[in-house]
Amino acid sequence: MLFDRVKPLDAILATAEKKGLTRSLGAFQLTMLGIGGVIGTGIFVLTSEAAQKAGPGMLLSFVAAGIVCAVAALCYSELASMVPVSGSAYTYTYAVVGELLAWMVGWSLILEYALGASAVSVGWSNHAIGLLNASGYHFPAAISNADALMAHVQMAFGSPPNADLLAAAATGGWINVPAIVIALVAMSLLIVGTTESAAVNAVLVAIKLLALTAFCIITLPAMKTGYFTPLLPTGTIGMFGAAASIFFAYVGFDAVSTAAEETKNPQRNVPIGLIGSLAICTIFYLVVASGAIGAIGAQPVVGALGQVLSPGSAEIAGRCASIVAGGAIEPLVCSREALVHVLQVLGHPVMGWLVGLAAVLALPSVVLMMMYGQTRIFFTMARDGLLPGRLAAIHPRFRTPHVVTWVTGIATALAAACLPVGKLADYSNSGTLFAFAMVAVSVMVLRKADPTRHRPFRTPLVWLVAPVAIIGCLGLYASLTLSAILVLPGWGAVGLLVYFLYSRPRSHVGRGVVDVPEPEAYTGTEPPVPATH
Numbered sequence: 031m032l033f034d035r036v037k038p039l040d041a042i043l044a045t046a047e048k049k050g051l052t053r054s055l056g057a058f059q060l061t062m063l064g065i066g067g068v069i070g071t072g073i074f075v076l077t078s079e080a081a082q083k084a085g086p087g088m089l090l091s092f093v094a095a096g097i098v099c100a101v102a103a104l105c106y107s108e109l110a111s112m113v114p115v116s117g118s119a120y121t122y123t124y125a126v127v128g129e130l131l132a133w134m135v136g137w138s139l140i141l142e143y144a145l146g147a148s149a150v151s152v153g154w155s156n157h158a159i160g161l162l163n164a165s166g167y168h169f170p171a172a173i174s175n176a177d178a179l180m181a182h183v184q185m186a187f188g189s190p191p192n193a194d195l196l197a198a199a200a201t202g203g204w205i206n207v208p209a210i211v212i213a214l215v216a217m218s219l220l221i222v223g224t225t226e227s228a229a230v231n232a233v234l235v236a237i238k239l240l241a242l243t244a245f246c247i248i249t250l251p252a253m254k255t256g257y258f259t260p261l262l263p264t265g266t267i268g269m270f271g272a273a274a275s276i277f278f279a280y281v282g283f284d285a286v287s288t289a290a291e292e293t294k295n296p297q298r299n300v301p302i303g304l305i306g307s308l309a310i311c312t313i314f315y316l317v318v319a320s321g322a323i324g325a326i327g328a329q330p331v332v333g334a335l336g337q338v339l340s341p342g343s344a345e346i347a348g349r350c351a352s353i354v355a356g357g358a359i360e361p362l363v364c365s366r367e368a369l370v371h372v373l374q375v376l377g378h379p380v381m382g383w384l385v386g387l388a389a390v391l392a393l394p395s396v397v398l399m400m401m402y403g404q405t406r407i408f409f410t411m412a413r414d415g416l417l418p419g420r421l422a423a424i425h426p427r428f429r430t431p432h433v434v435t436w437v438t439g440i441a442t443a444l445a446a447a448c449l450p451v452g453k454l455a456d457y458s459n460s461g462t463l464f465a466f467a468m469v470a471v472s473v474m475v476l477r478k479a480d481p482t483r484h485r486p487f488r489t490p491l492v493w494l495v496a497p498v499a500i501i502g503c504l505g506l507y508a509s510l511t512l513s514a515i516l517v518l519p520g521w522g523a524v525g526l527l528v529y530f531l532y533s534r535p536r537s538h539v540g541r542g543v544v545d546v547p548e549p550e551a552y553t554g555t556e557p558p559v560p561a562t563h
Contacts, residue, residue, distance in 0.1 A: 035129035035539045037414070057299040057306075062235050064286045064307025069238050072279015073318050074389045075153030077368035079452035080319075081328035082341035084272035085263040088328065089319055091272035096312040098273075098502035099280040102466040103308050104489045105473045105499055107301035110286075111487040112476075119465040120407060124414070126472035126479070129539060130529070133416060135468050137525035138518070139407045141461035142281065144438060147213065147400035148445035149278065149454035154393040155208035156366035156451070161386045164379065170203075175366075176448040177202025181344035194333060197348030209446035216397040217439025220405070221425065221432045234392045241388035242314055245369055246321050248378055253324025263330055264338055267509075274509040275341075278455035279315065280308065281462050301487040318369070326375050328362045340511070342450035401438050408434045415538040416529070456514035463503040464518060470499035 055063070080088040109122040120139060124132035159169045172178075181198040185191050262269055286303040293299050322328065330338045331349055339346040341363070350364035365371035367389070373382035409431065411417045425432040445454060473489055474496045489495055507515065534540060 035537065036126070037124045037129070037539050055293045055299070056295075057302040060286050060293060060299055060303025061306045061310075062232050064303055065235050065239075065310055068280055068307060068311040069235070069242070069314060072276060073242065073315055074157065074367075074369065074393065075150065075451055076275060076279055076455060077319065077322060078363050078365050079341040079455070080272040080276050081323070081368070082330050082339070082346065082363040083264065083275065084268045085260070085329050086258045086323045087262040087264070087269040088272050088276070089316060089323070090262075090269050091276050092279075092312070092315045092319055094270065094273040095276045095280055095506070096308070096315070098277065098466075098499065098506060099308060100305075100312075101495045101499040101502065102470065103304045104495050105466075105470045105492075107304050107487045108473055108485060108489040108492075109469060109476075110300040110304070111296060111298075112483065112485055119469045120410060122472045123468050126475045127468070129416075129534075129537060131468060133411075133529045133533060134522060134525060135465045136407055136411050136416075137522065137528075138461035138464045140404055141517070141521050142458050142465065143400045143404035143407065144441050145445060145454050145458035145461075146278070146281070147216070147397050147404075147438075147442045148209075148449070149451050149458060150393055150396045150400065151209040151213045151216075151442065151446040152206060152449070152451040152454060154212050154390065154397065155206050155446075157370070157386050157389040157393065158208050158212075160367040160370055161383065161390055164383050164386065169208075171201065172203045173205055173207040175203040175206055175347075176450070177344055177347040179204050179448055180450070181348065184344055192334065192345070193352070194339070194345040194348035197351050198344040199348075201351045202344070202347055205447050207447075210443045212394055212397060213401075213443040213446050214439055216394060216401050217435055217442070219398060220401055220435045220439075221430055222428050234395055237388050238392045239314070241385045242318050242369075244381060245373065245385055246317050248376060248381060249321030249325040249372060250317075252376055253321065255324070257324050257327040268330075268338070270505065270509040271511075274459060274506040274514075275452060275456055277463065277506055278459050280311070281459075298486065322362065322368060322372050325372050326359075326362055331361055331363050342452035397442075401435070401442060404438045405431050405434050415536045415541075416533040453511075453513070456510050457517045460507060460510060460514050460518040461521065463507045467500045467503040470496040470503070 077088075080091055084091050106119075120132055120136035123135045155174065159174050162169050177198045178200075179202075181195045181202060185195060185199075189195060264271075286300060286307065293303075331346060331353070333339050333345060333349060339349060346364070350360065353364065354360050359375060360371065362368055362371065367386060370382040370386040370389075373379070373385060408417060408421055412419055412421055421431075421434045421437070423431065423433050473492060476483075477492060507518075
């Protein structure tokens with residue numbers, strides 16, 4: 031039967047205790063881990079995308095995405111405190127609803143981390159280029175984005191060559207070289223084993239929080255209520271569409287549960303890290319977004335026929351280029367570095383430069399952690415026999431899983447080279463939302479299947495919270511763009527082929543080997559979890 035392979039929780043815990051990693055992270059470090067991942071992947075990168083989809087209504091989008099993430103975090107907290115091992119949602123699903131769905135969750139998490147790293151790489155590129163331009167060095171547009179490439183691709187596949195597409199083709203770039211560079215740098219750091227300490231992570235988190243605090247101090251007094259009208263220029267559909275994109279900004283808390291196997295007293299510290307980091311980041315997001323909207327406005331840019339243009343498309347790139355060429359101030363939704371742009375418009379270029387510098391300093395650590403997250407999922411799946419042990423082979427000198435890191439780094443760089451940040455975030459979200467929904471399912475199933483098991487953290491009102499998490503994830507998934515919706519079944523179809531042709535016959539659980547010897551590839555020192563996401 032397809033759903034008969036469940037790995038017992040006791041076996042998972044025993045395997046982790048015998049072959050697990052050193053437990054060294056506390057509640058404060060986990061909270062910093064979550065904050066370090068959440069702040070940076072969204073507010074620095076996706077504000078313009080959200081504004082184009084929802085206008086000032088993106089405030090409600092942050093709330094909607096935050097609510098879904100909050101209920102998902104409560105479900106994560108219960109399972110992470112019960113099963114404090116690496117593998118995150120993959121491991122939880124394996125223990126509750128079986129190997130097939132666990133494989134699909136793990137496969138989806140690979141999509142989340144790889145494309146998430148690509149999205150942040152593009153976000154870093156946008157800020158780095160802006161910083162160079164503000165410093166007097168003009169970085170060539172031809173190698174700083176792929177707007178021209180996208181325009182020509184769209185026209186080649188039948189889109190009429192309207193003025194916006196032609197403008198994008200004429201002024202845009204063909205490849206995002208800085209994004210490739212930062213992705214390959216992060217890959218190299220993971221291979222040689224250079225990771226940030228908790229102290230360095232705390233400094234990076236402090237830099238980001240200080241930059242955002244300074245942004246709020248400057249923008250909130252300059253707010254004009256008129257900029258919030260109309261609140262929902264694209265209606266509730268646009269608001270939920272923005273929420274589906276913004277969800278990417280919250281997924282950093284997943285790294286907290288992924289690091290459960292390296293956590294001291296995980297029954298106490300994992301829930302604190304998950305919920306604490308989410309609460310702090312939600313408050314920051316709402317305040318910063320309010321400052322950005324109230325300072326210069328955030329109404330969507332429309333095309334020649336009055337239609338709201340899709341963020342990240344070649345059309346909006348061309349329209350924005352035309353607006354700036356006409357002498358108008360660049361709208362917020364057109365900026366590739368939204369917060370910096372707001373400060374510049376308000377007459378604070380130096381502070382804008384500093385905020386851009388904070389993003390340039392902090393975002394590479396997010397790329398690093400997302401790449402690390404994928405190697406951790408590969409590691410855990412290979413430990414269960416579902417992937418070749420060679421993928422997690424340890425480098426003889428650096429003692430790191432260099433093969434899977436190479437694969438991850440190259441895939442990340444290729445995606446970052448030619449896709450805009452918003453599309454990458456949406457594609458990543460499709461995998462994330464599936465994984466989060468399965469965690470909520472697992473909590474309910476385990477409450478029925480094993481009600482007496484010790485639960486250091488119990489999800490409150492579980493029969494309300496878990497269904498809300500599932501419905502919320504499905505709702506946000508349905509609000510994604512069509513291309514992002516189709517990514518999940520397409521990626522899933524490939525995953526099913528791999529599972530039935532390779533993984534299922536080699537599964538340790540399928541062969542009746544529950545507590546298996548650790549493959550030689552995993553002996554020695556596994557690379558420590560980077561201290562920021």
